[in-house]
Every structure is written in C-alpha cells, then in structure tokens.
Amino acid sequence: MHWKNVLPEADLPNGARRVVTVAEREVLLINRAGEIHAIGNRCPHMNARMEKGEVTGDGSIVCPRHHSVFDLETGAVEEWVPWPPVVGRALGALSQENALPTYPTKIEDGSIWVGIEASE
Numbered sequence: 696m697h698w699k700n701v702l703p704e705a706d707l708p709n710g711a712r713r714v715v716t717v718a719e720r721e722v723l724l725i726n727r728a729g730e731i732h733a734i735g736n737r738c739p740h741m742n743a744r745m746e747k748g749e750v751t752g753d754g755s756i757v758c759p760r761h762h763s764v765f766d767l768e769t770g771a772v773e774e775w776v777p778w779p780p781v782v783g784r785a786l787g788a789l790s791q792e793n794a795l796p797t798y799p800t801k802i803e804d805g806s807i808w809v810g811i812e813a814s815e
Contacts (some may be wrong), residue, residue, distance in 0.1 A: 696799070696810045696811070696812060696813060697810065697812075697813055698808045698809070699717050699718070699800070699808060699809055699810075700806045700807075700808050701715040701722075701724070701763050701806075701807050701808065702715065702724075702806065702807055703805060703806055703807075704802050704805050704806060704807055705805070706713055707724055707731065707807060708726060709726050709727075709728060709729060709780045710726060710727075711725075711726050712724065712725050712726075714736050714745055714746050715809070716738050716781045717733075717750070717798065717809045717813045720731070720735065720737070720811075721736035721737060722735065722797075722798060722809055723735070723736040723745050723746050723752060724734060724800070724807065724809070725767065726757070726768065727750060727754070727806065728747070730757070731800040731802065731807055732767045732768065732800070733794065733797065733798040733799070733800045733809045734756070734795045734797050734798070735770075735795050735796035735797075736800070738758040738760065738761070738763065738792035738795070739795060740758065740761060740763055740776060740793070741760055741761060742776075743758055743759060743760035743761070744757060744759075745759070746793070747759045748761060749766070751764075752813060754766065754767050755767060755773055756795075757758060761776050762774075763775050764774050765794065765795045767797075768797070769794070769797060770795035770796060770797040772793070772794055772795050772796040773794045773815070787815070789812050798810055798811060
C-alpha cells in the first residue's frame with residue numbers, strides 16, 4: 696500500500712467534503728461523524744462528479760445526476776439508475792452496474808492519509 700498525505704485533519708471537519716488528487720485519481724473525501732471515507736469522485740455510470748451527491752443517514756451517497764446509490768464504506772451499488780422511472784431503467788439496462796472505487800484512509804500526525812494499492 697502506498698500512502699499519500701492529502702491534507703490536515705482540521706481541513707475536513709465533521710460533515711465536510713473535499714476532492715483531492717491521489718496517484719492521478721480524483722478522490723472525494725467525506726467526513727461522516729468523524730469517520731473519513733475516500734471514494735472515486737466520478738460515478739461509474741456516466742462519469743458524473745460525486746462531490747455534490749447526497750450523503751444519506753445510513754452511510755450511502757447518491758449520484759446527483761441519475762440517482763444511483765452507493766455504499767460509502769465499500770462502494771457497492773445499492774440501487775442502480777432508479778430515476779427517472781422509465782428512462783432510468785432503460786439506461787440502467789444498457790449499462791453495467793459498477794461499484795465506486797474506495798480507498799483506505801488513516802489519520803496520523805494530524806493529517807489525513809489515503810492509501811492506493813501498490814500494484815495500481
């Protein structure tokens with residue numbers, strides 16, 4: 696695992712989001728109740744930016760463009776292209792369900808670190 700120091704912990708207070716670059720990837724950091732989540736900032740369906748997506752109370756993020764729902768911890772698809780009802784189902788049928796990439800995080804020496812697999 697390669698770790699990159701991305702920003703001071705104080706720069707991501709509870710409820711905040713921040714897009715950082717790690718190994719040429721756009722990574723969205725979300726501080727949810729003191730737990731730092733790091734996910735790919737582009738939805739795997741239509742490449743929409745996720746930083747404006749709704750973070751739900753149950754630990755999911757909703758794509759702001761087509762409303763697919765992803766688990767913040769694992770990136771797994773919880774609901775794929777559900778809206779609008781007719782068009783969403785048609786687009787969903789034409790596209791493969793892909794999870795959001797997720798990255799491990801740690802807080803060390805007052806900084807937030809994001810890990811990228813050594814083989815990536």
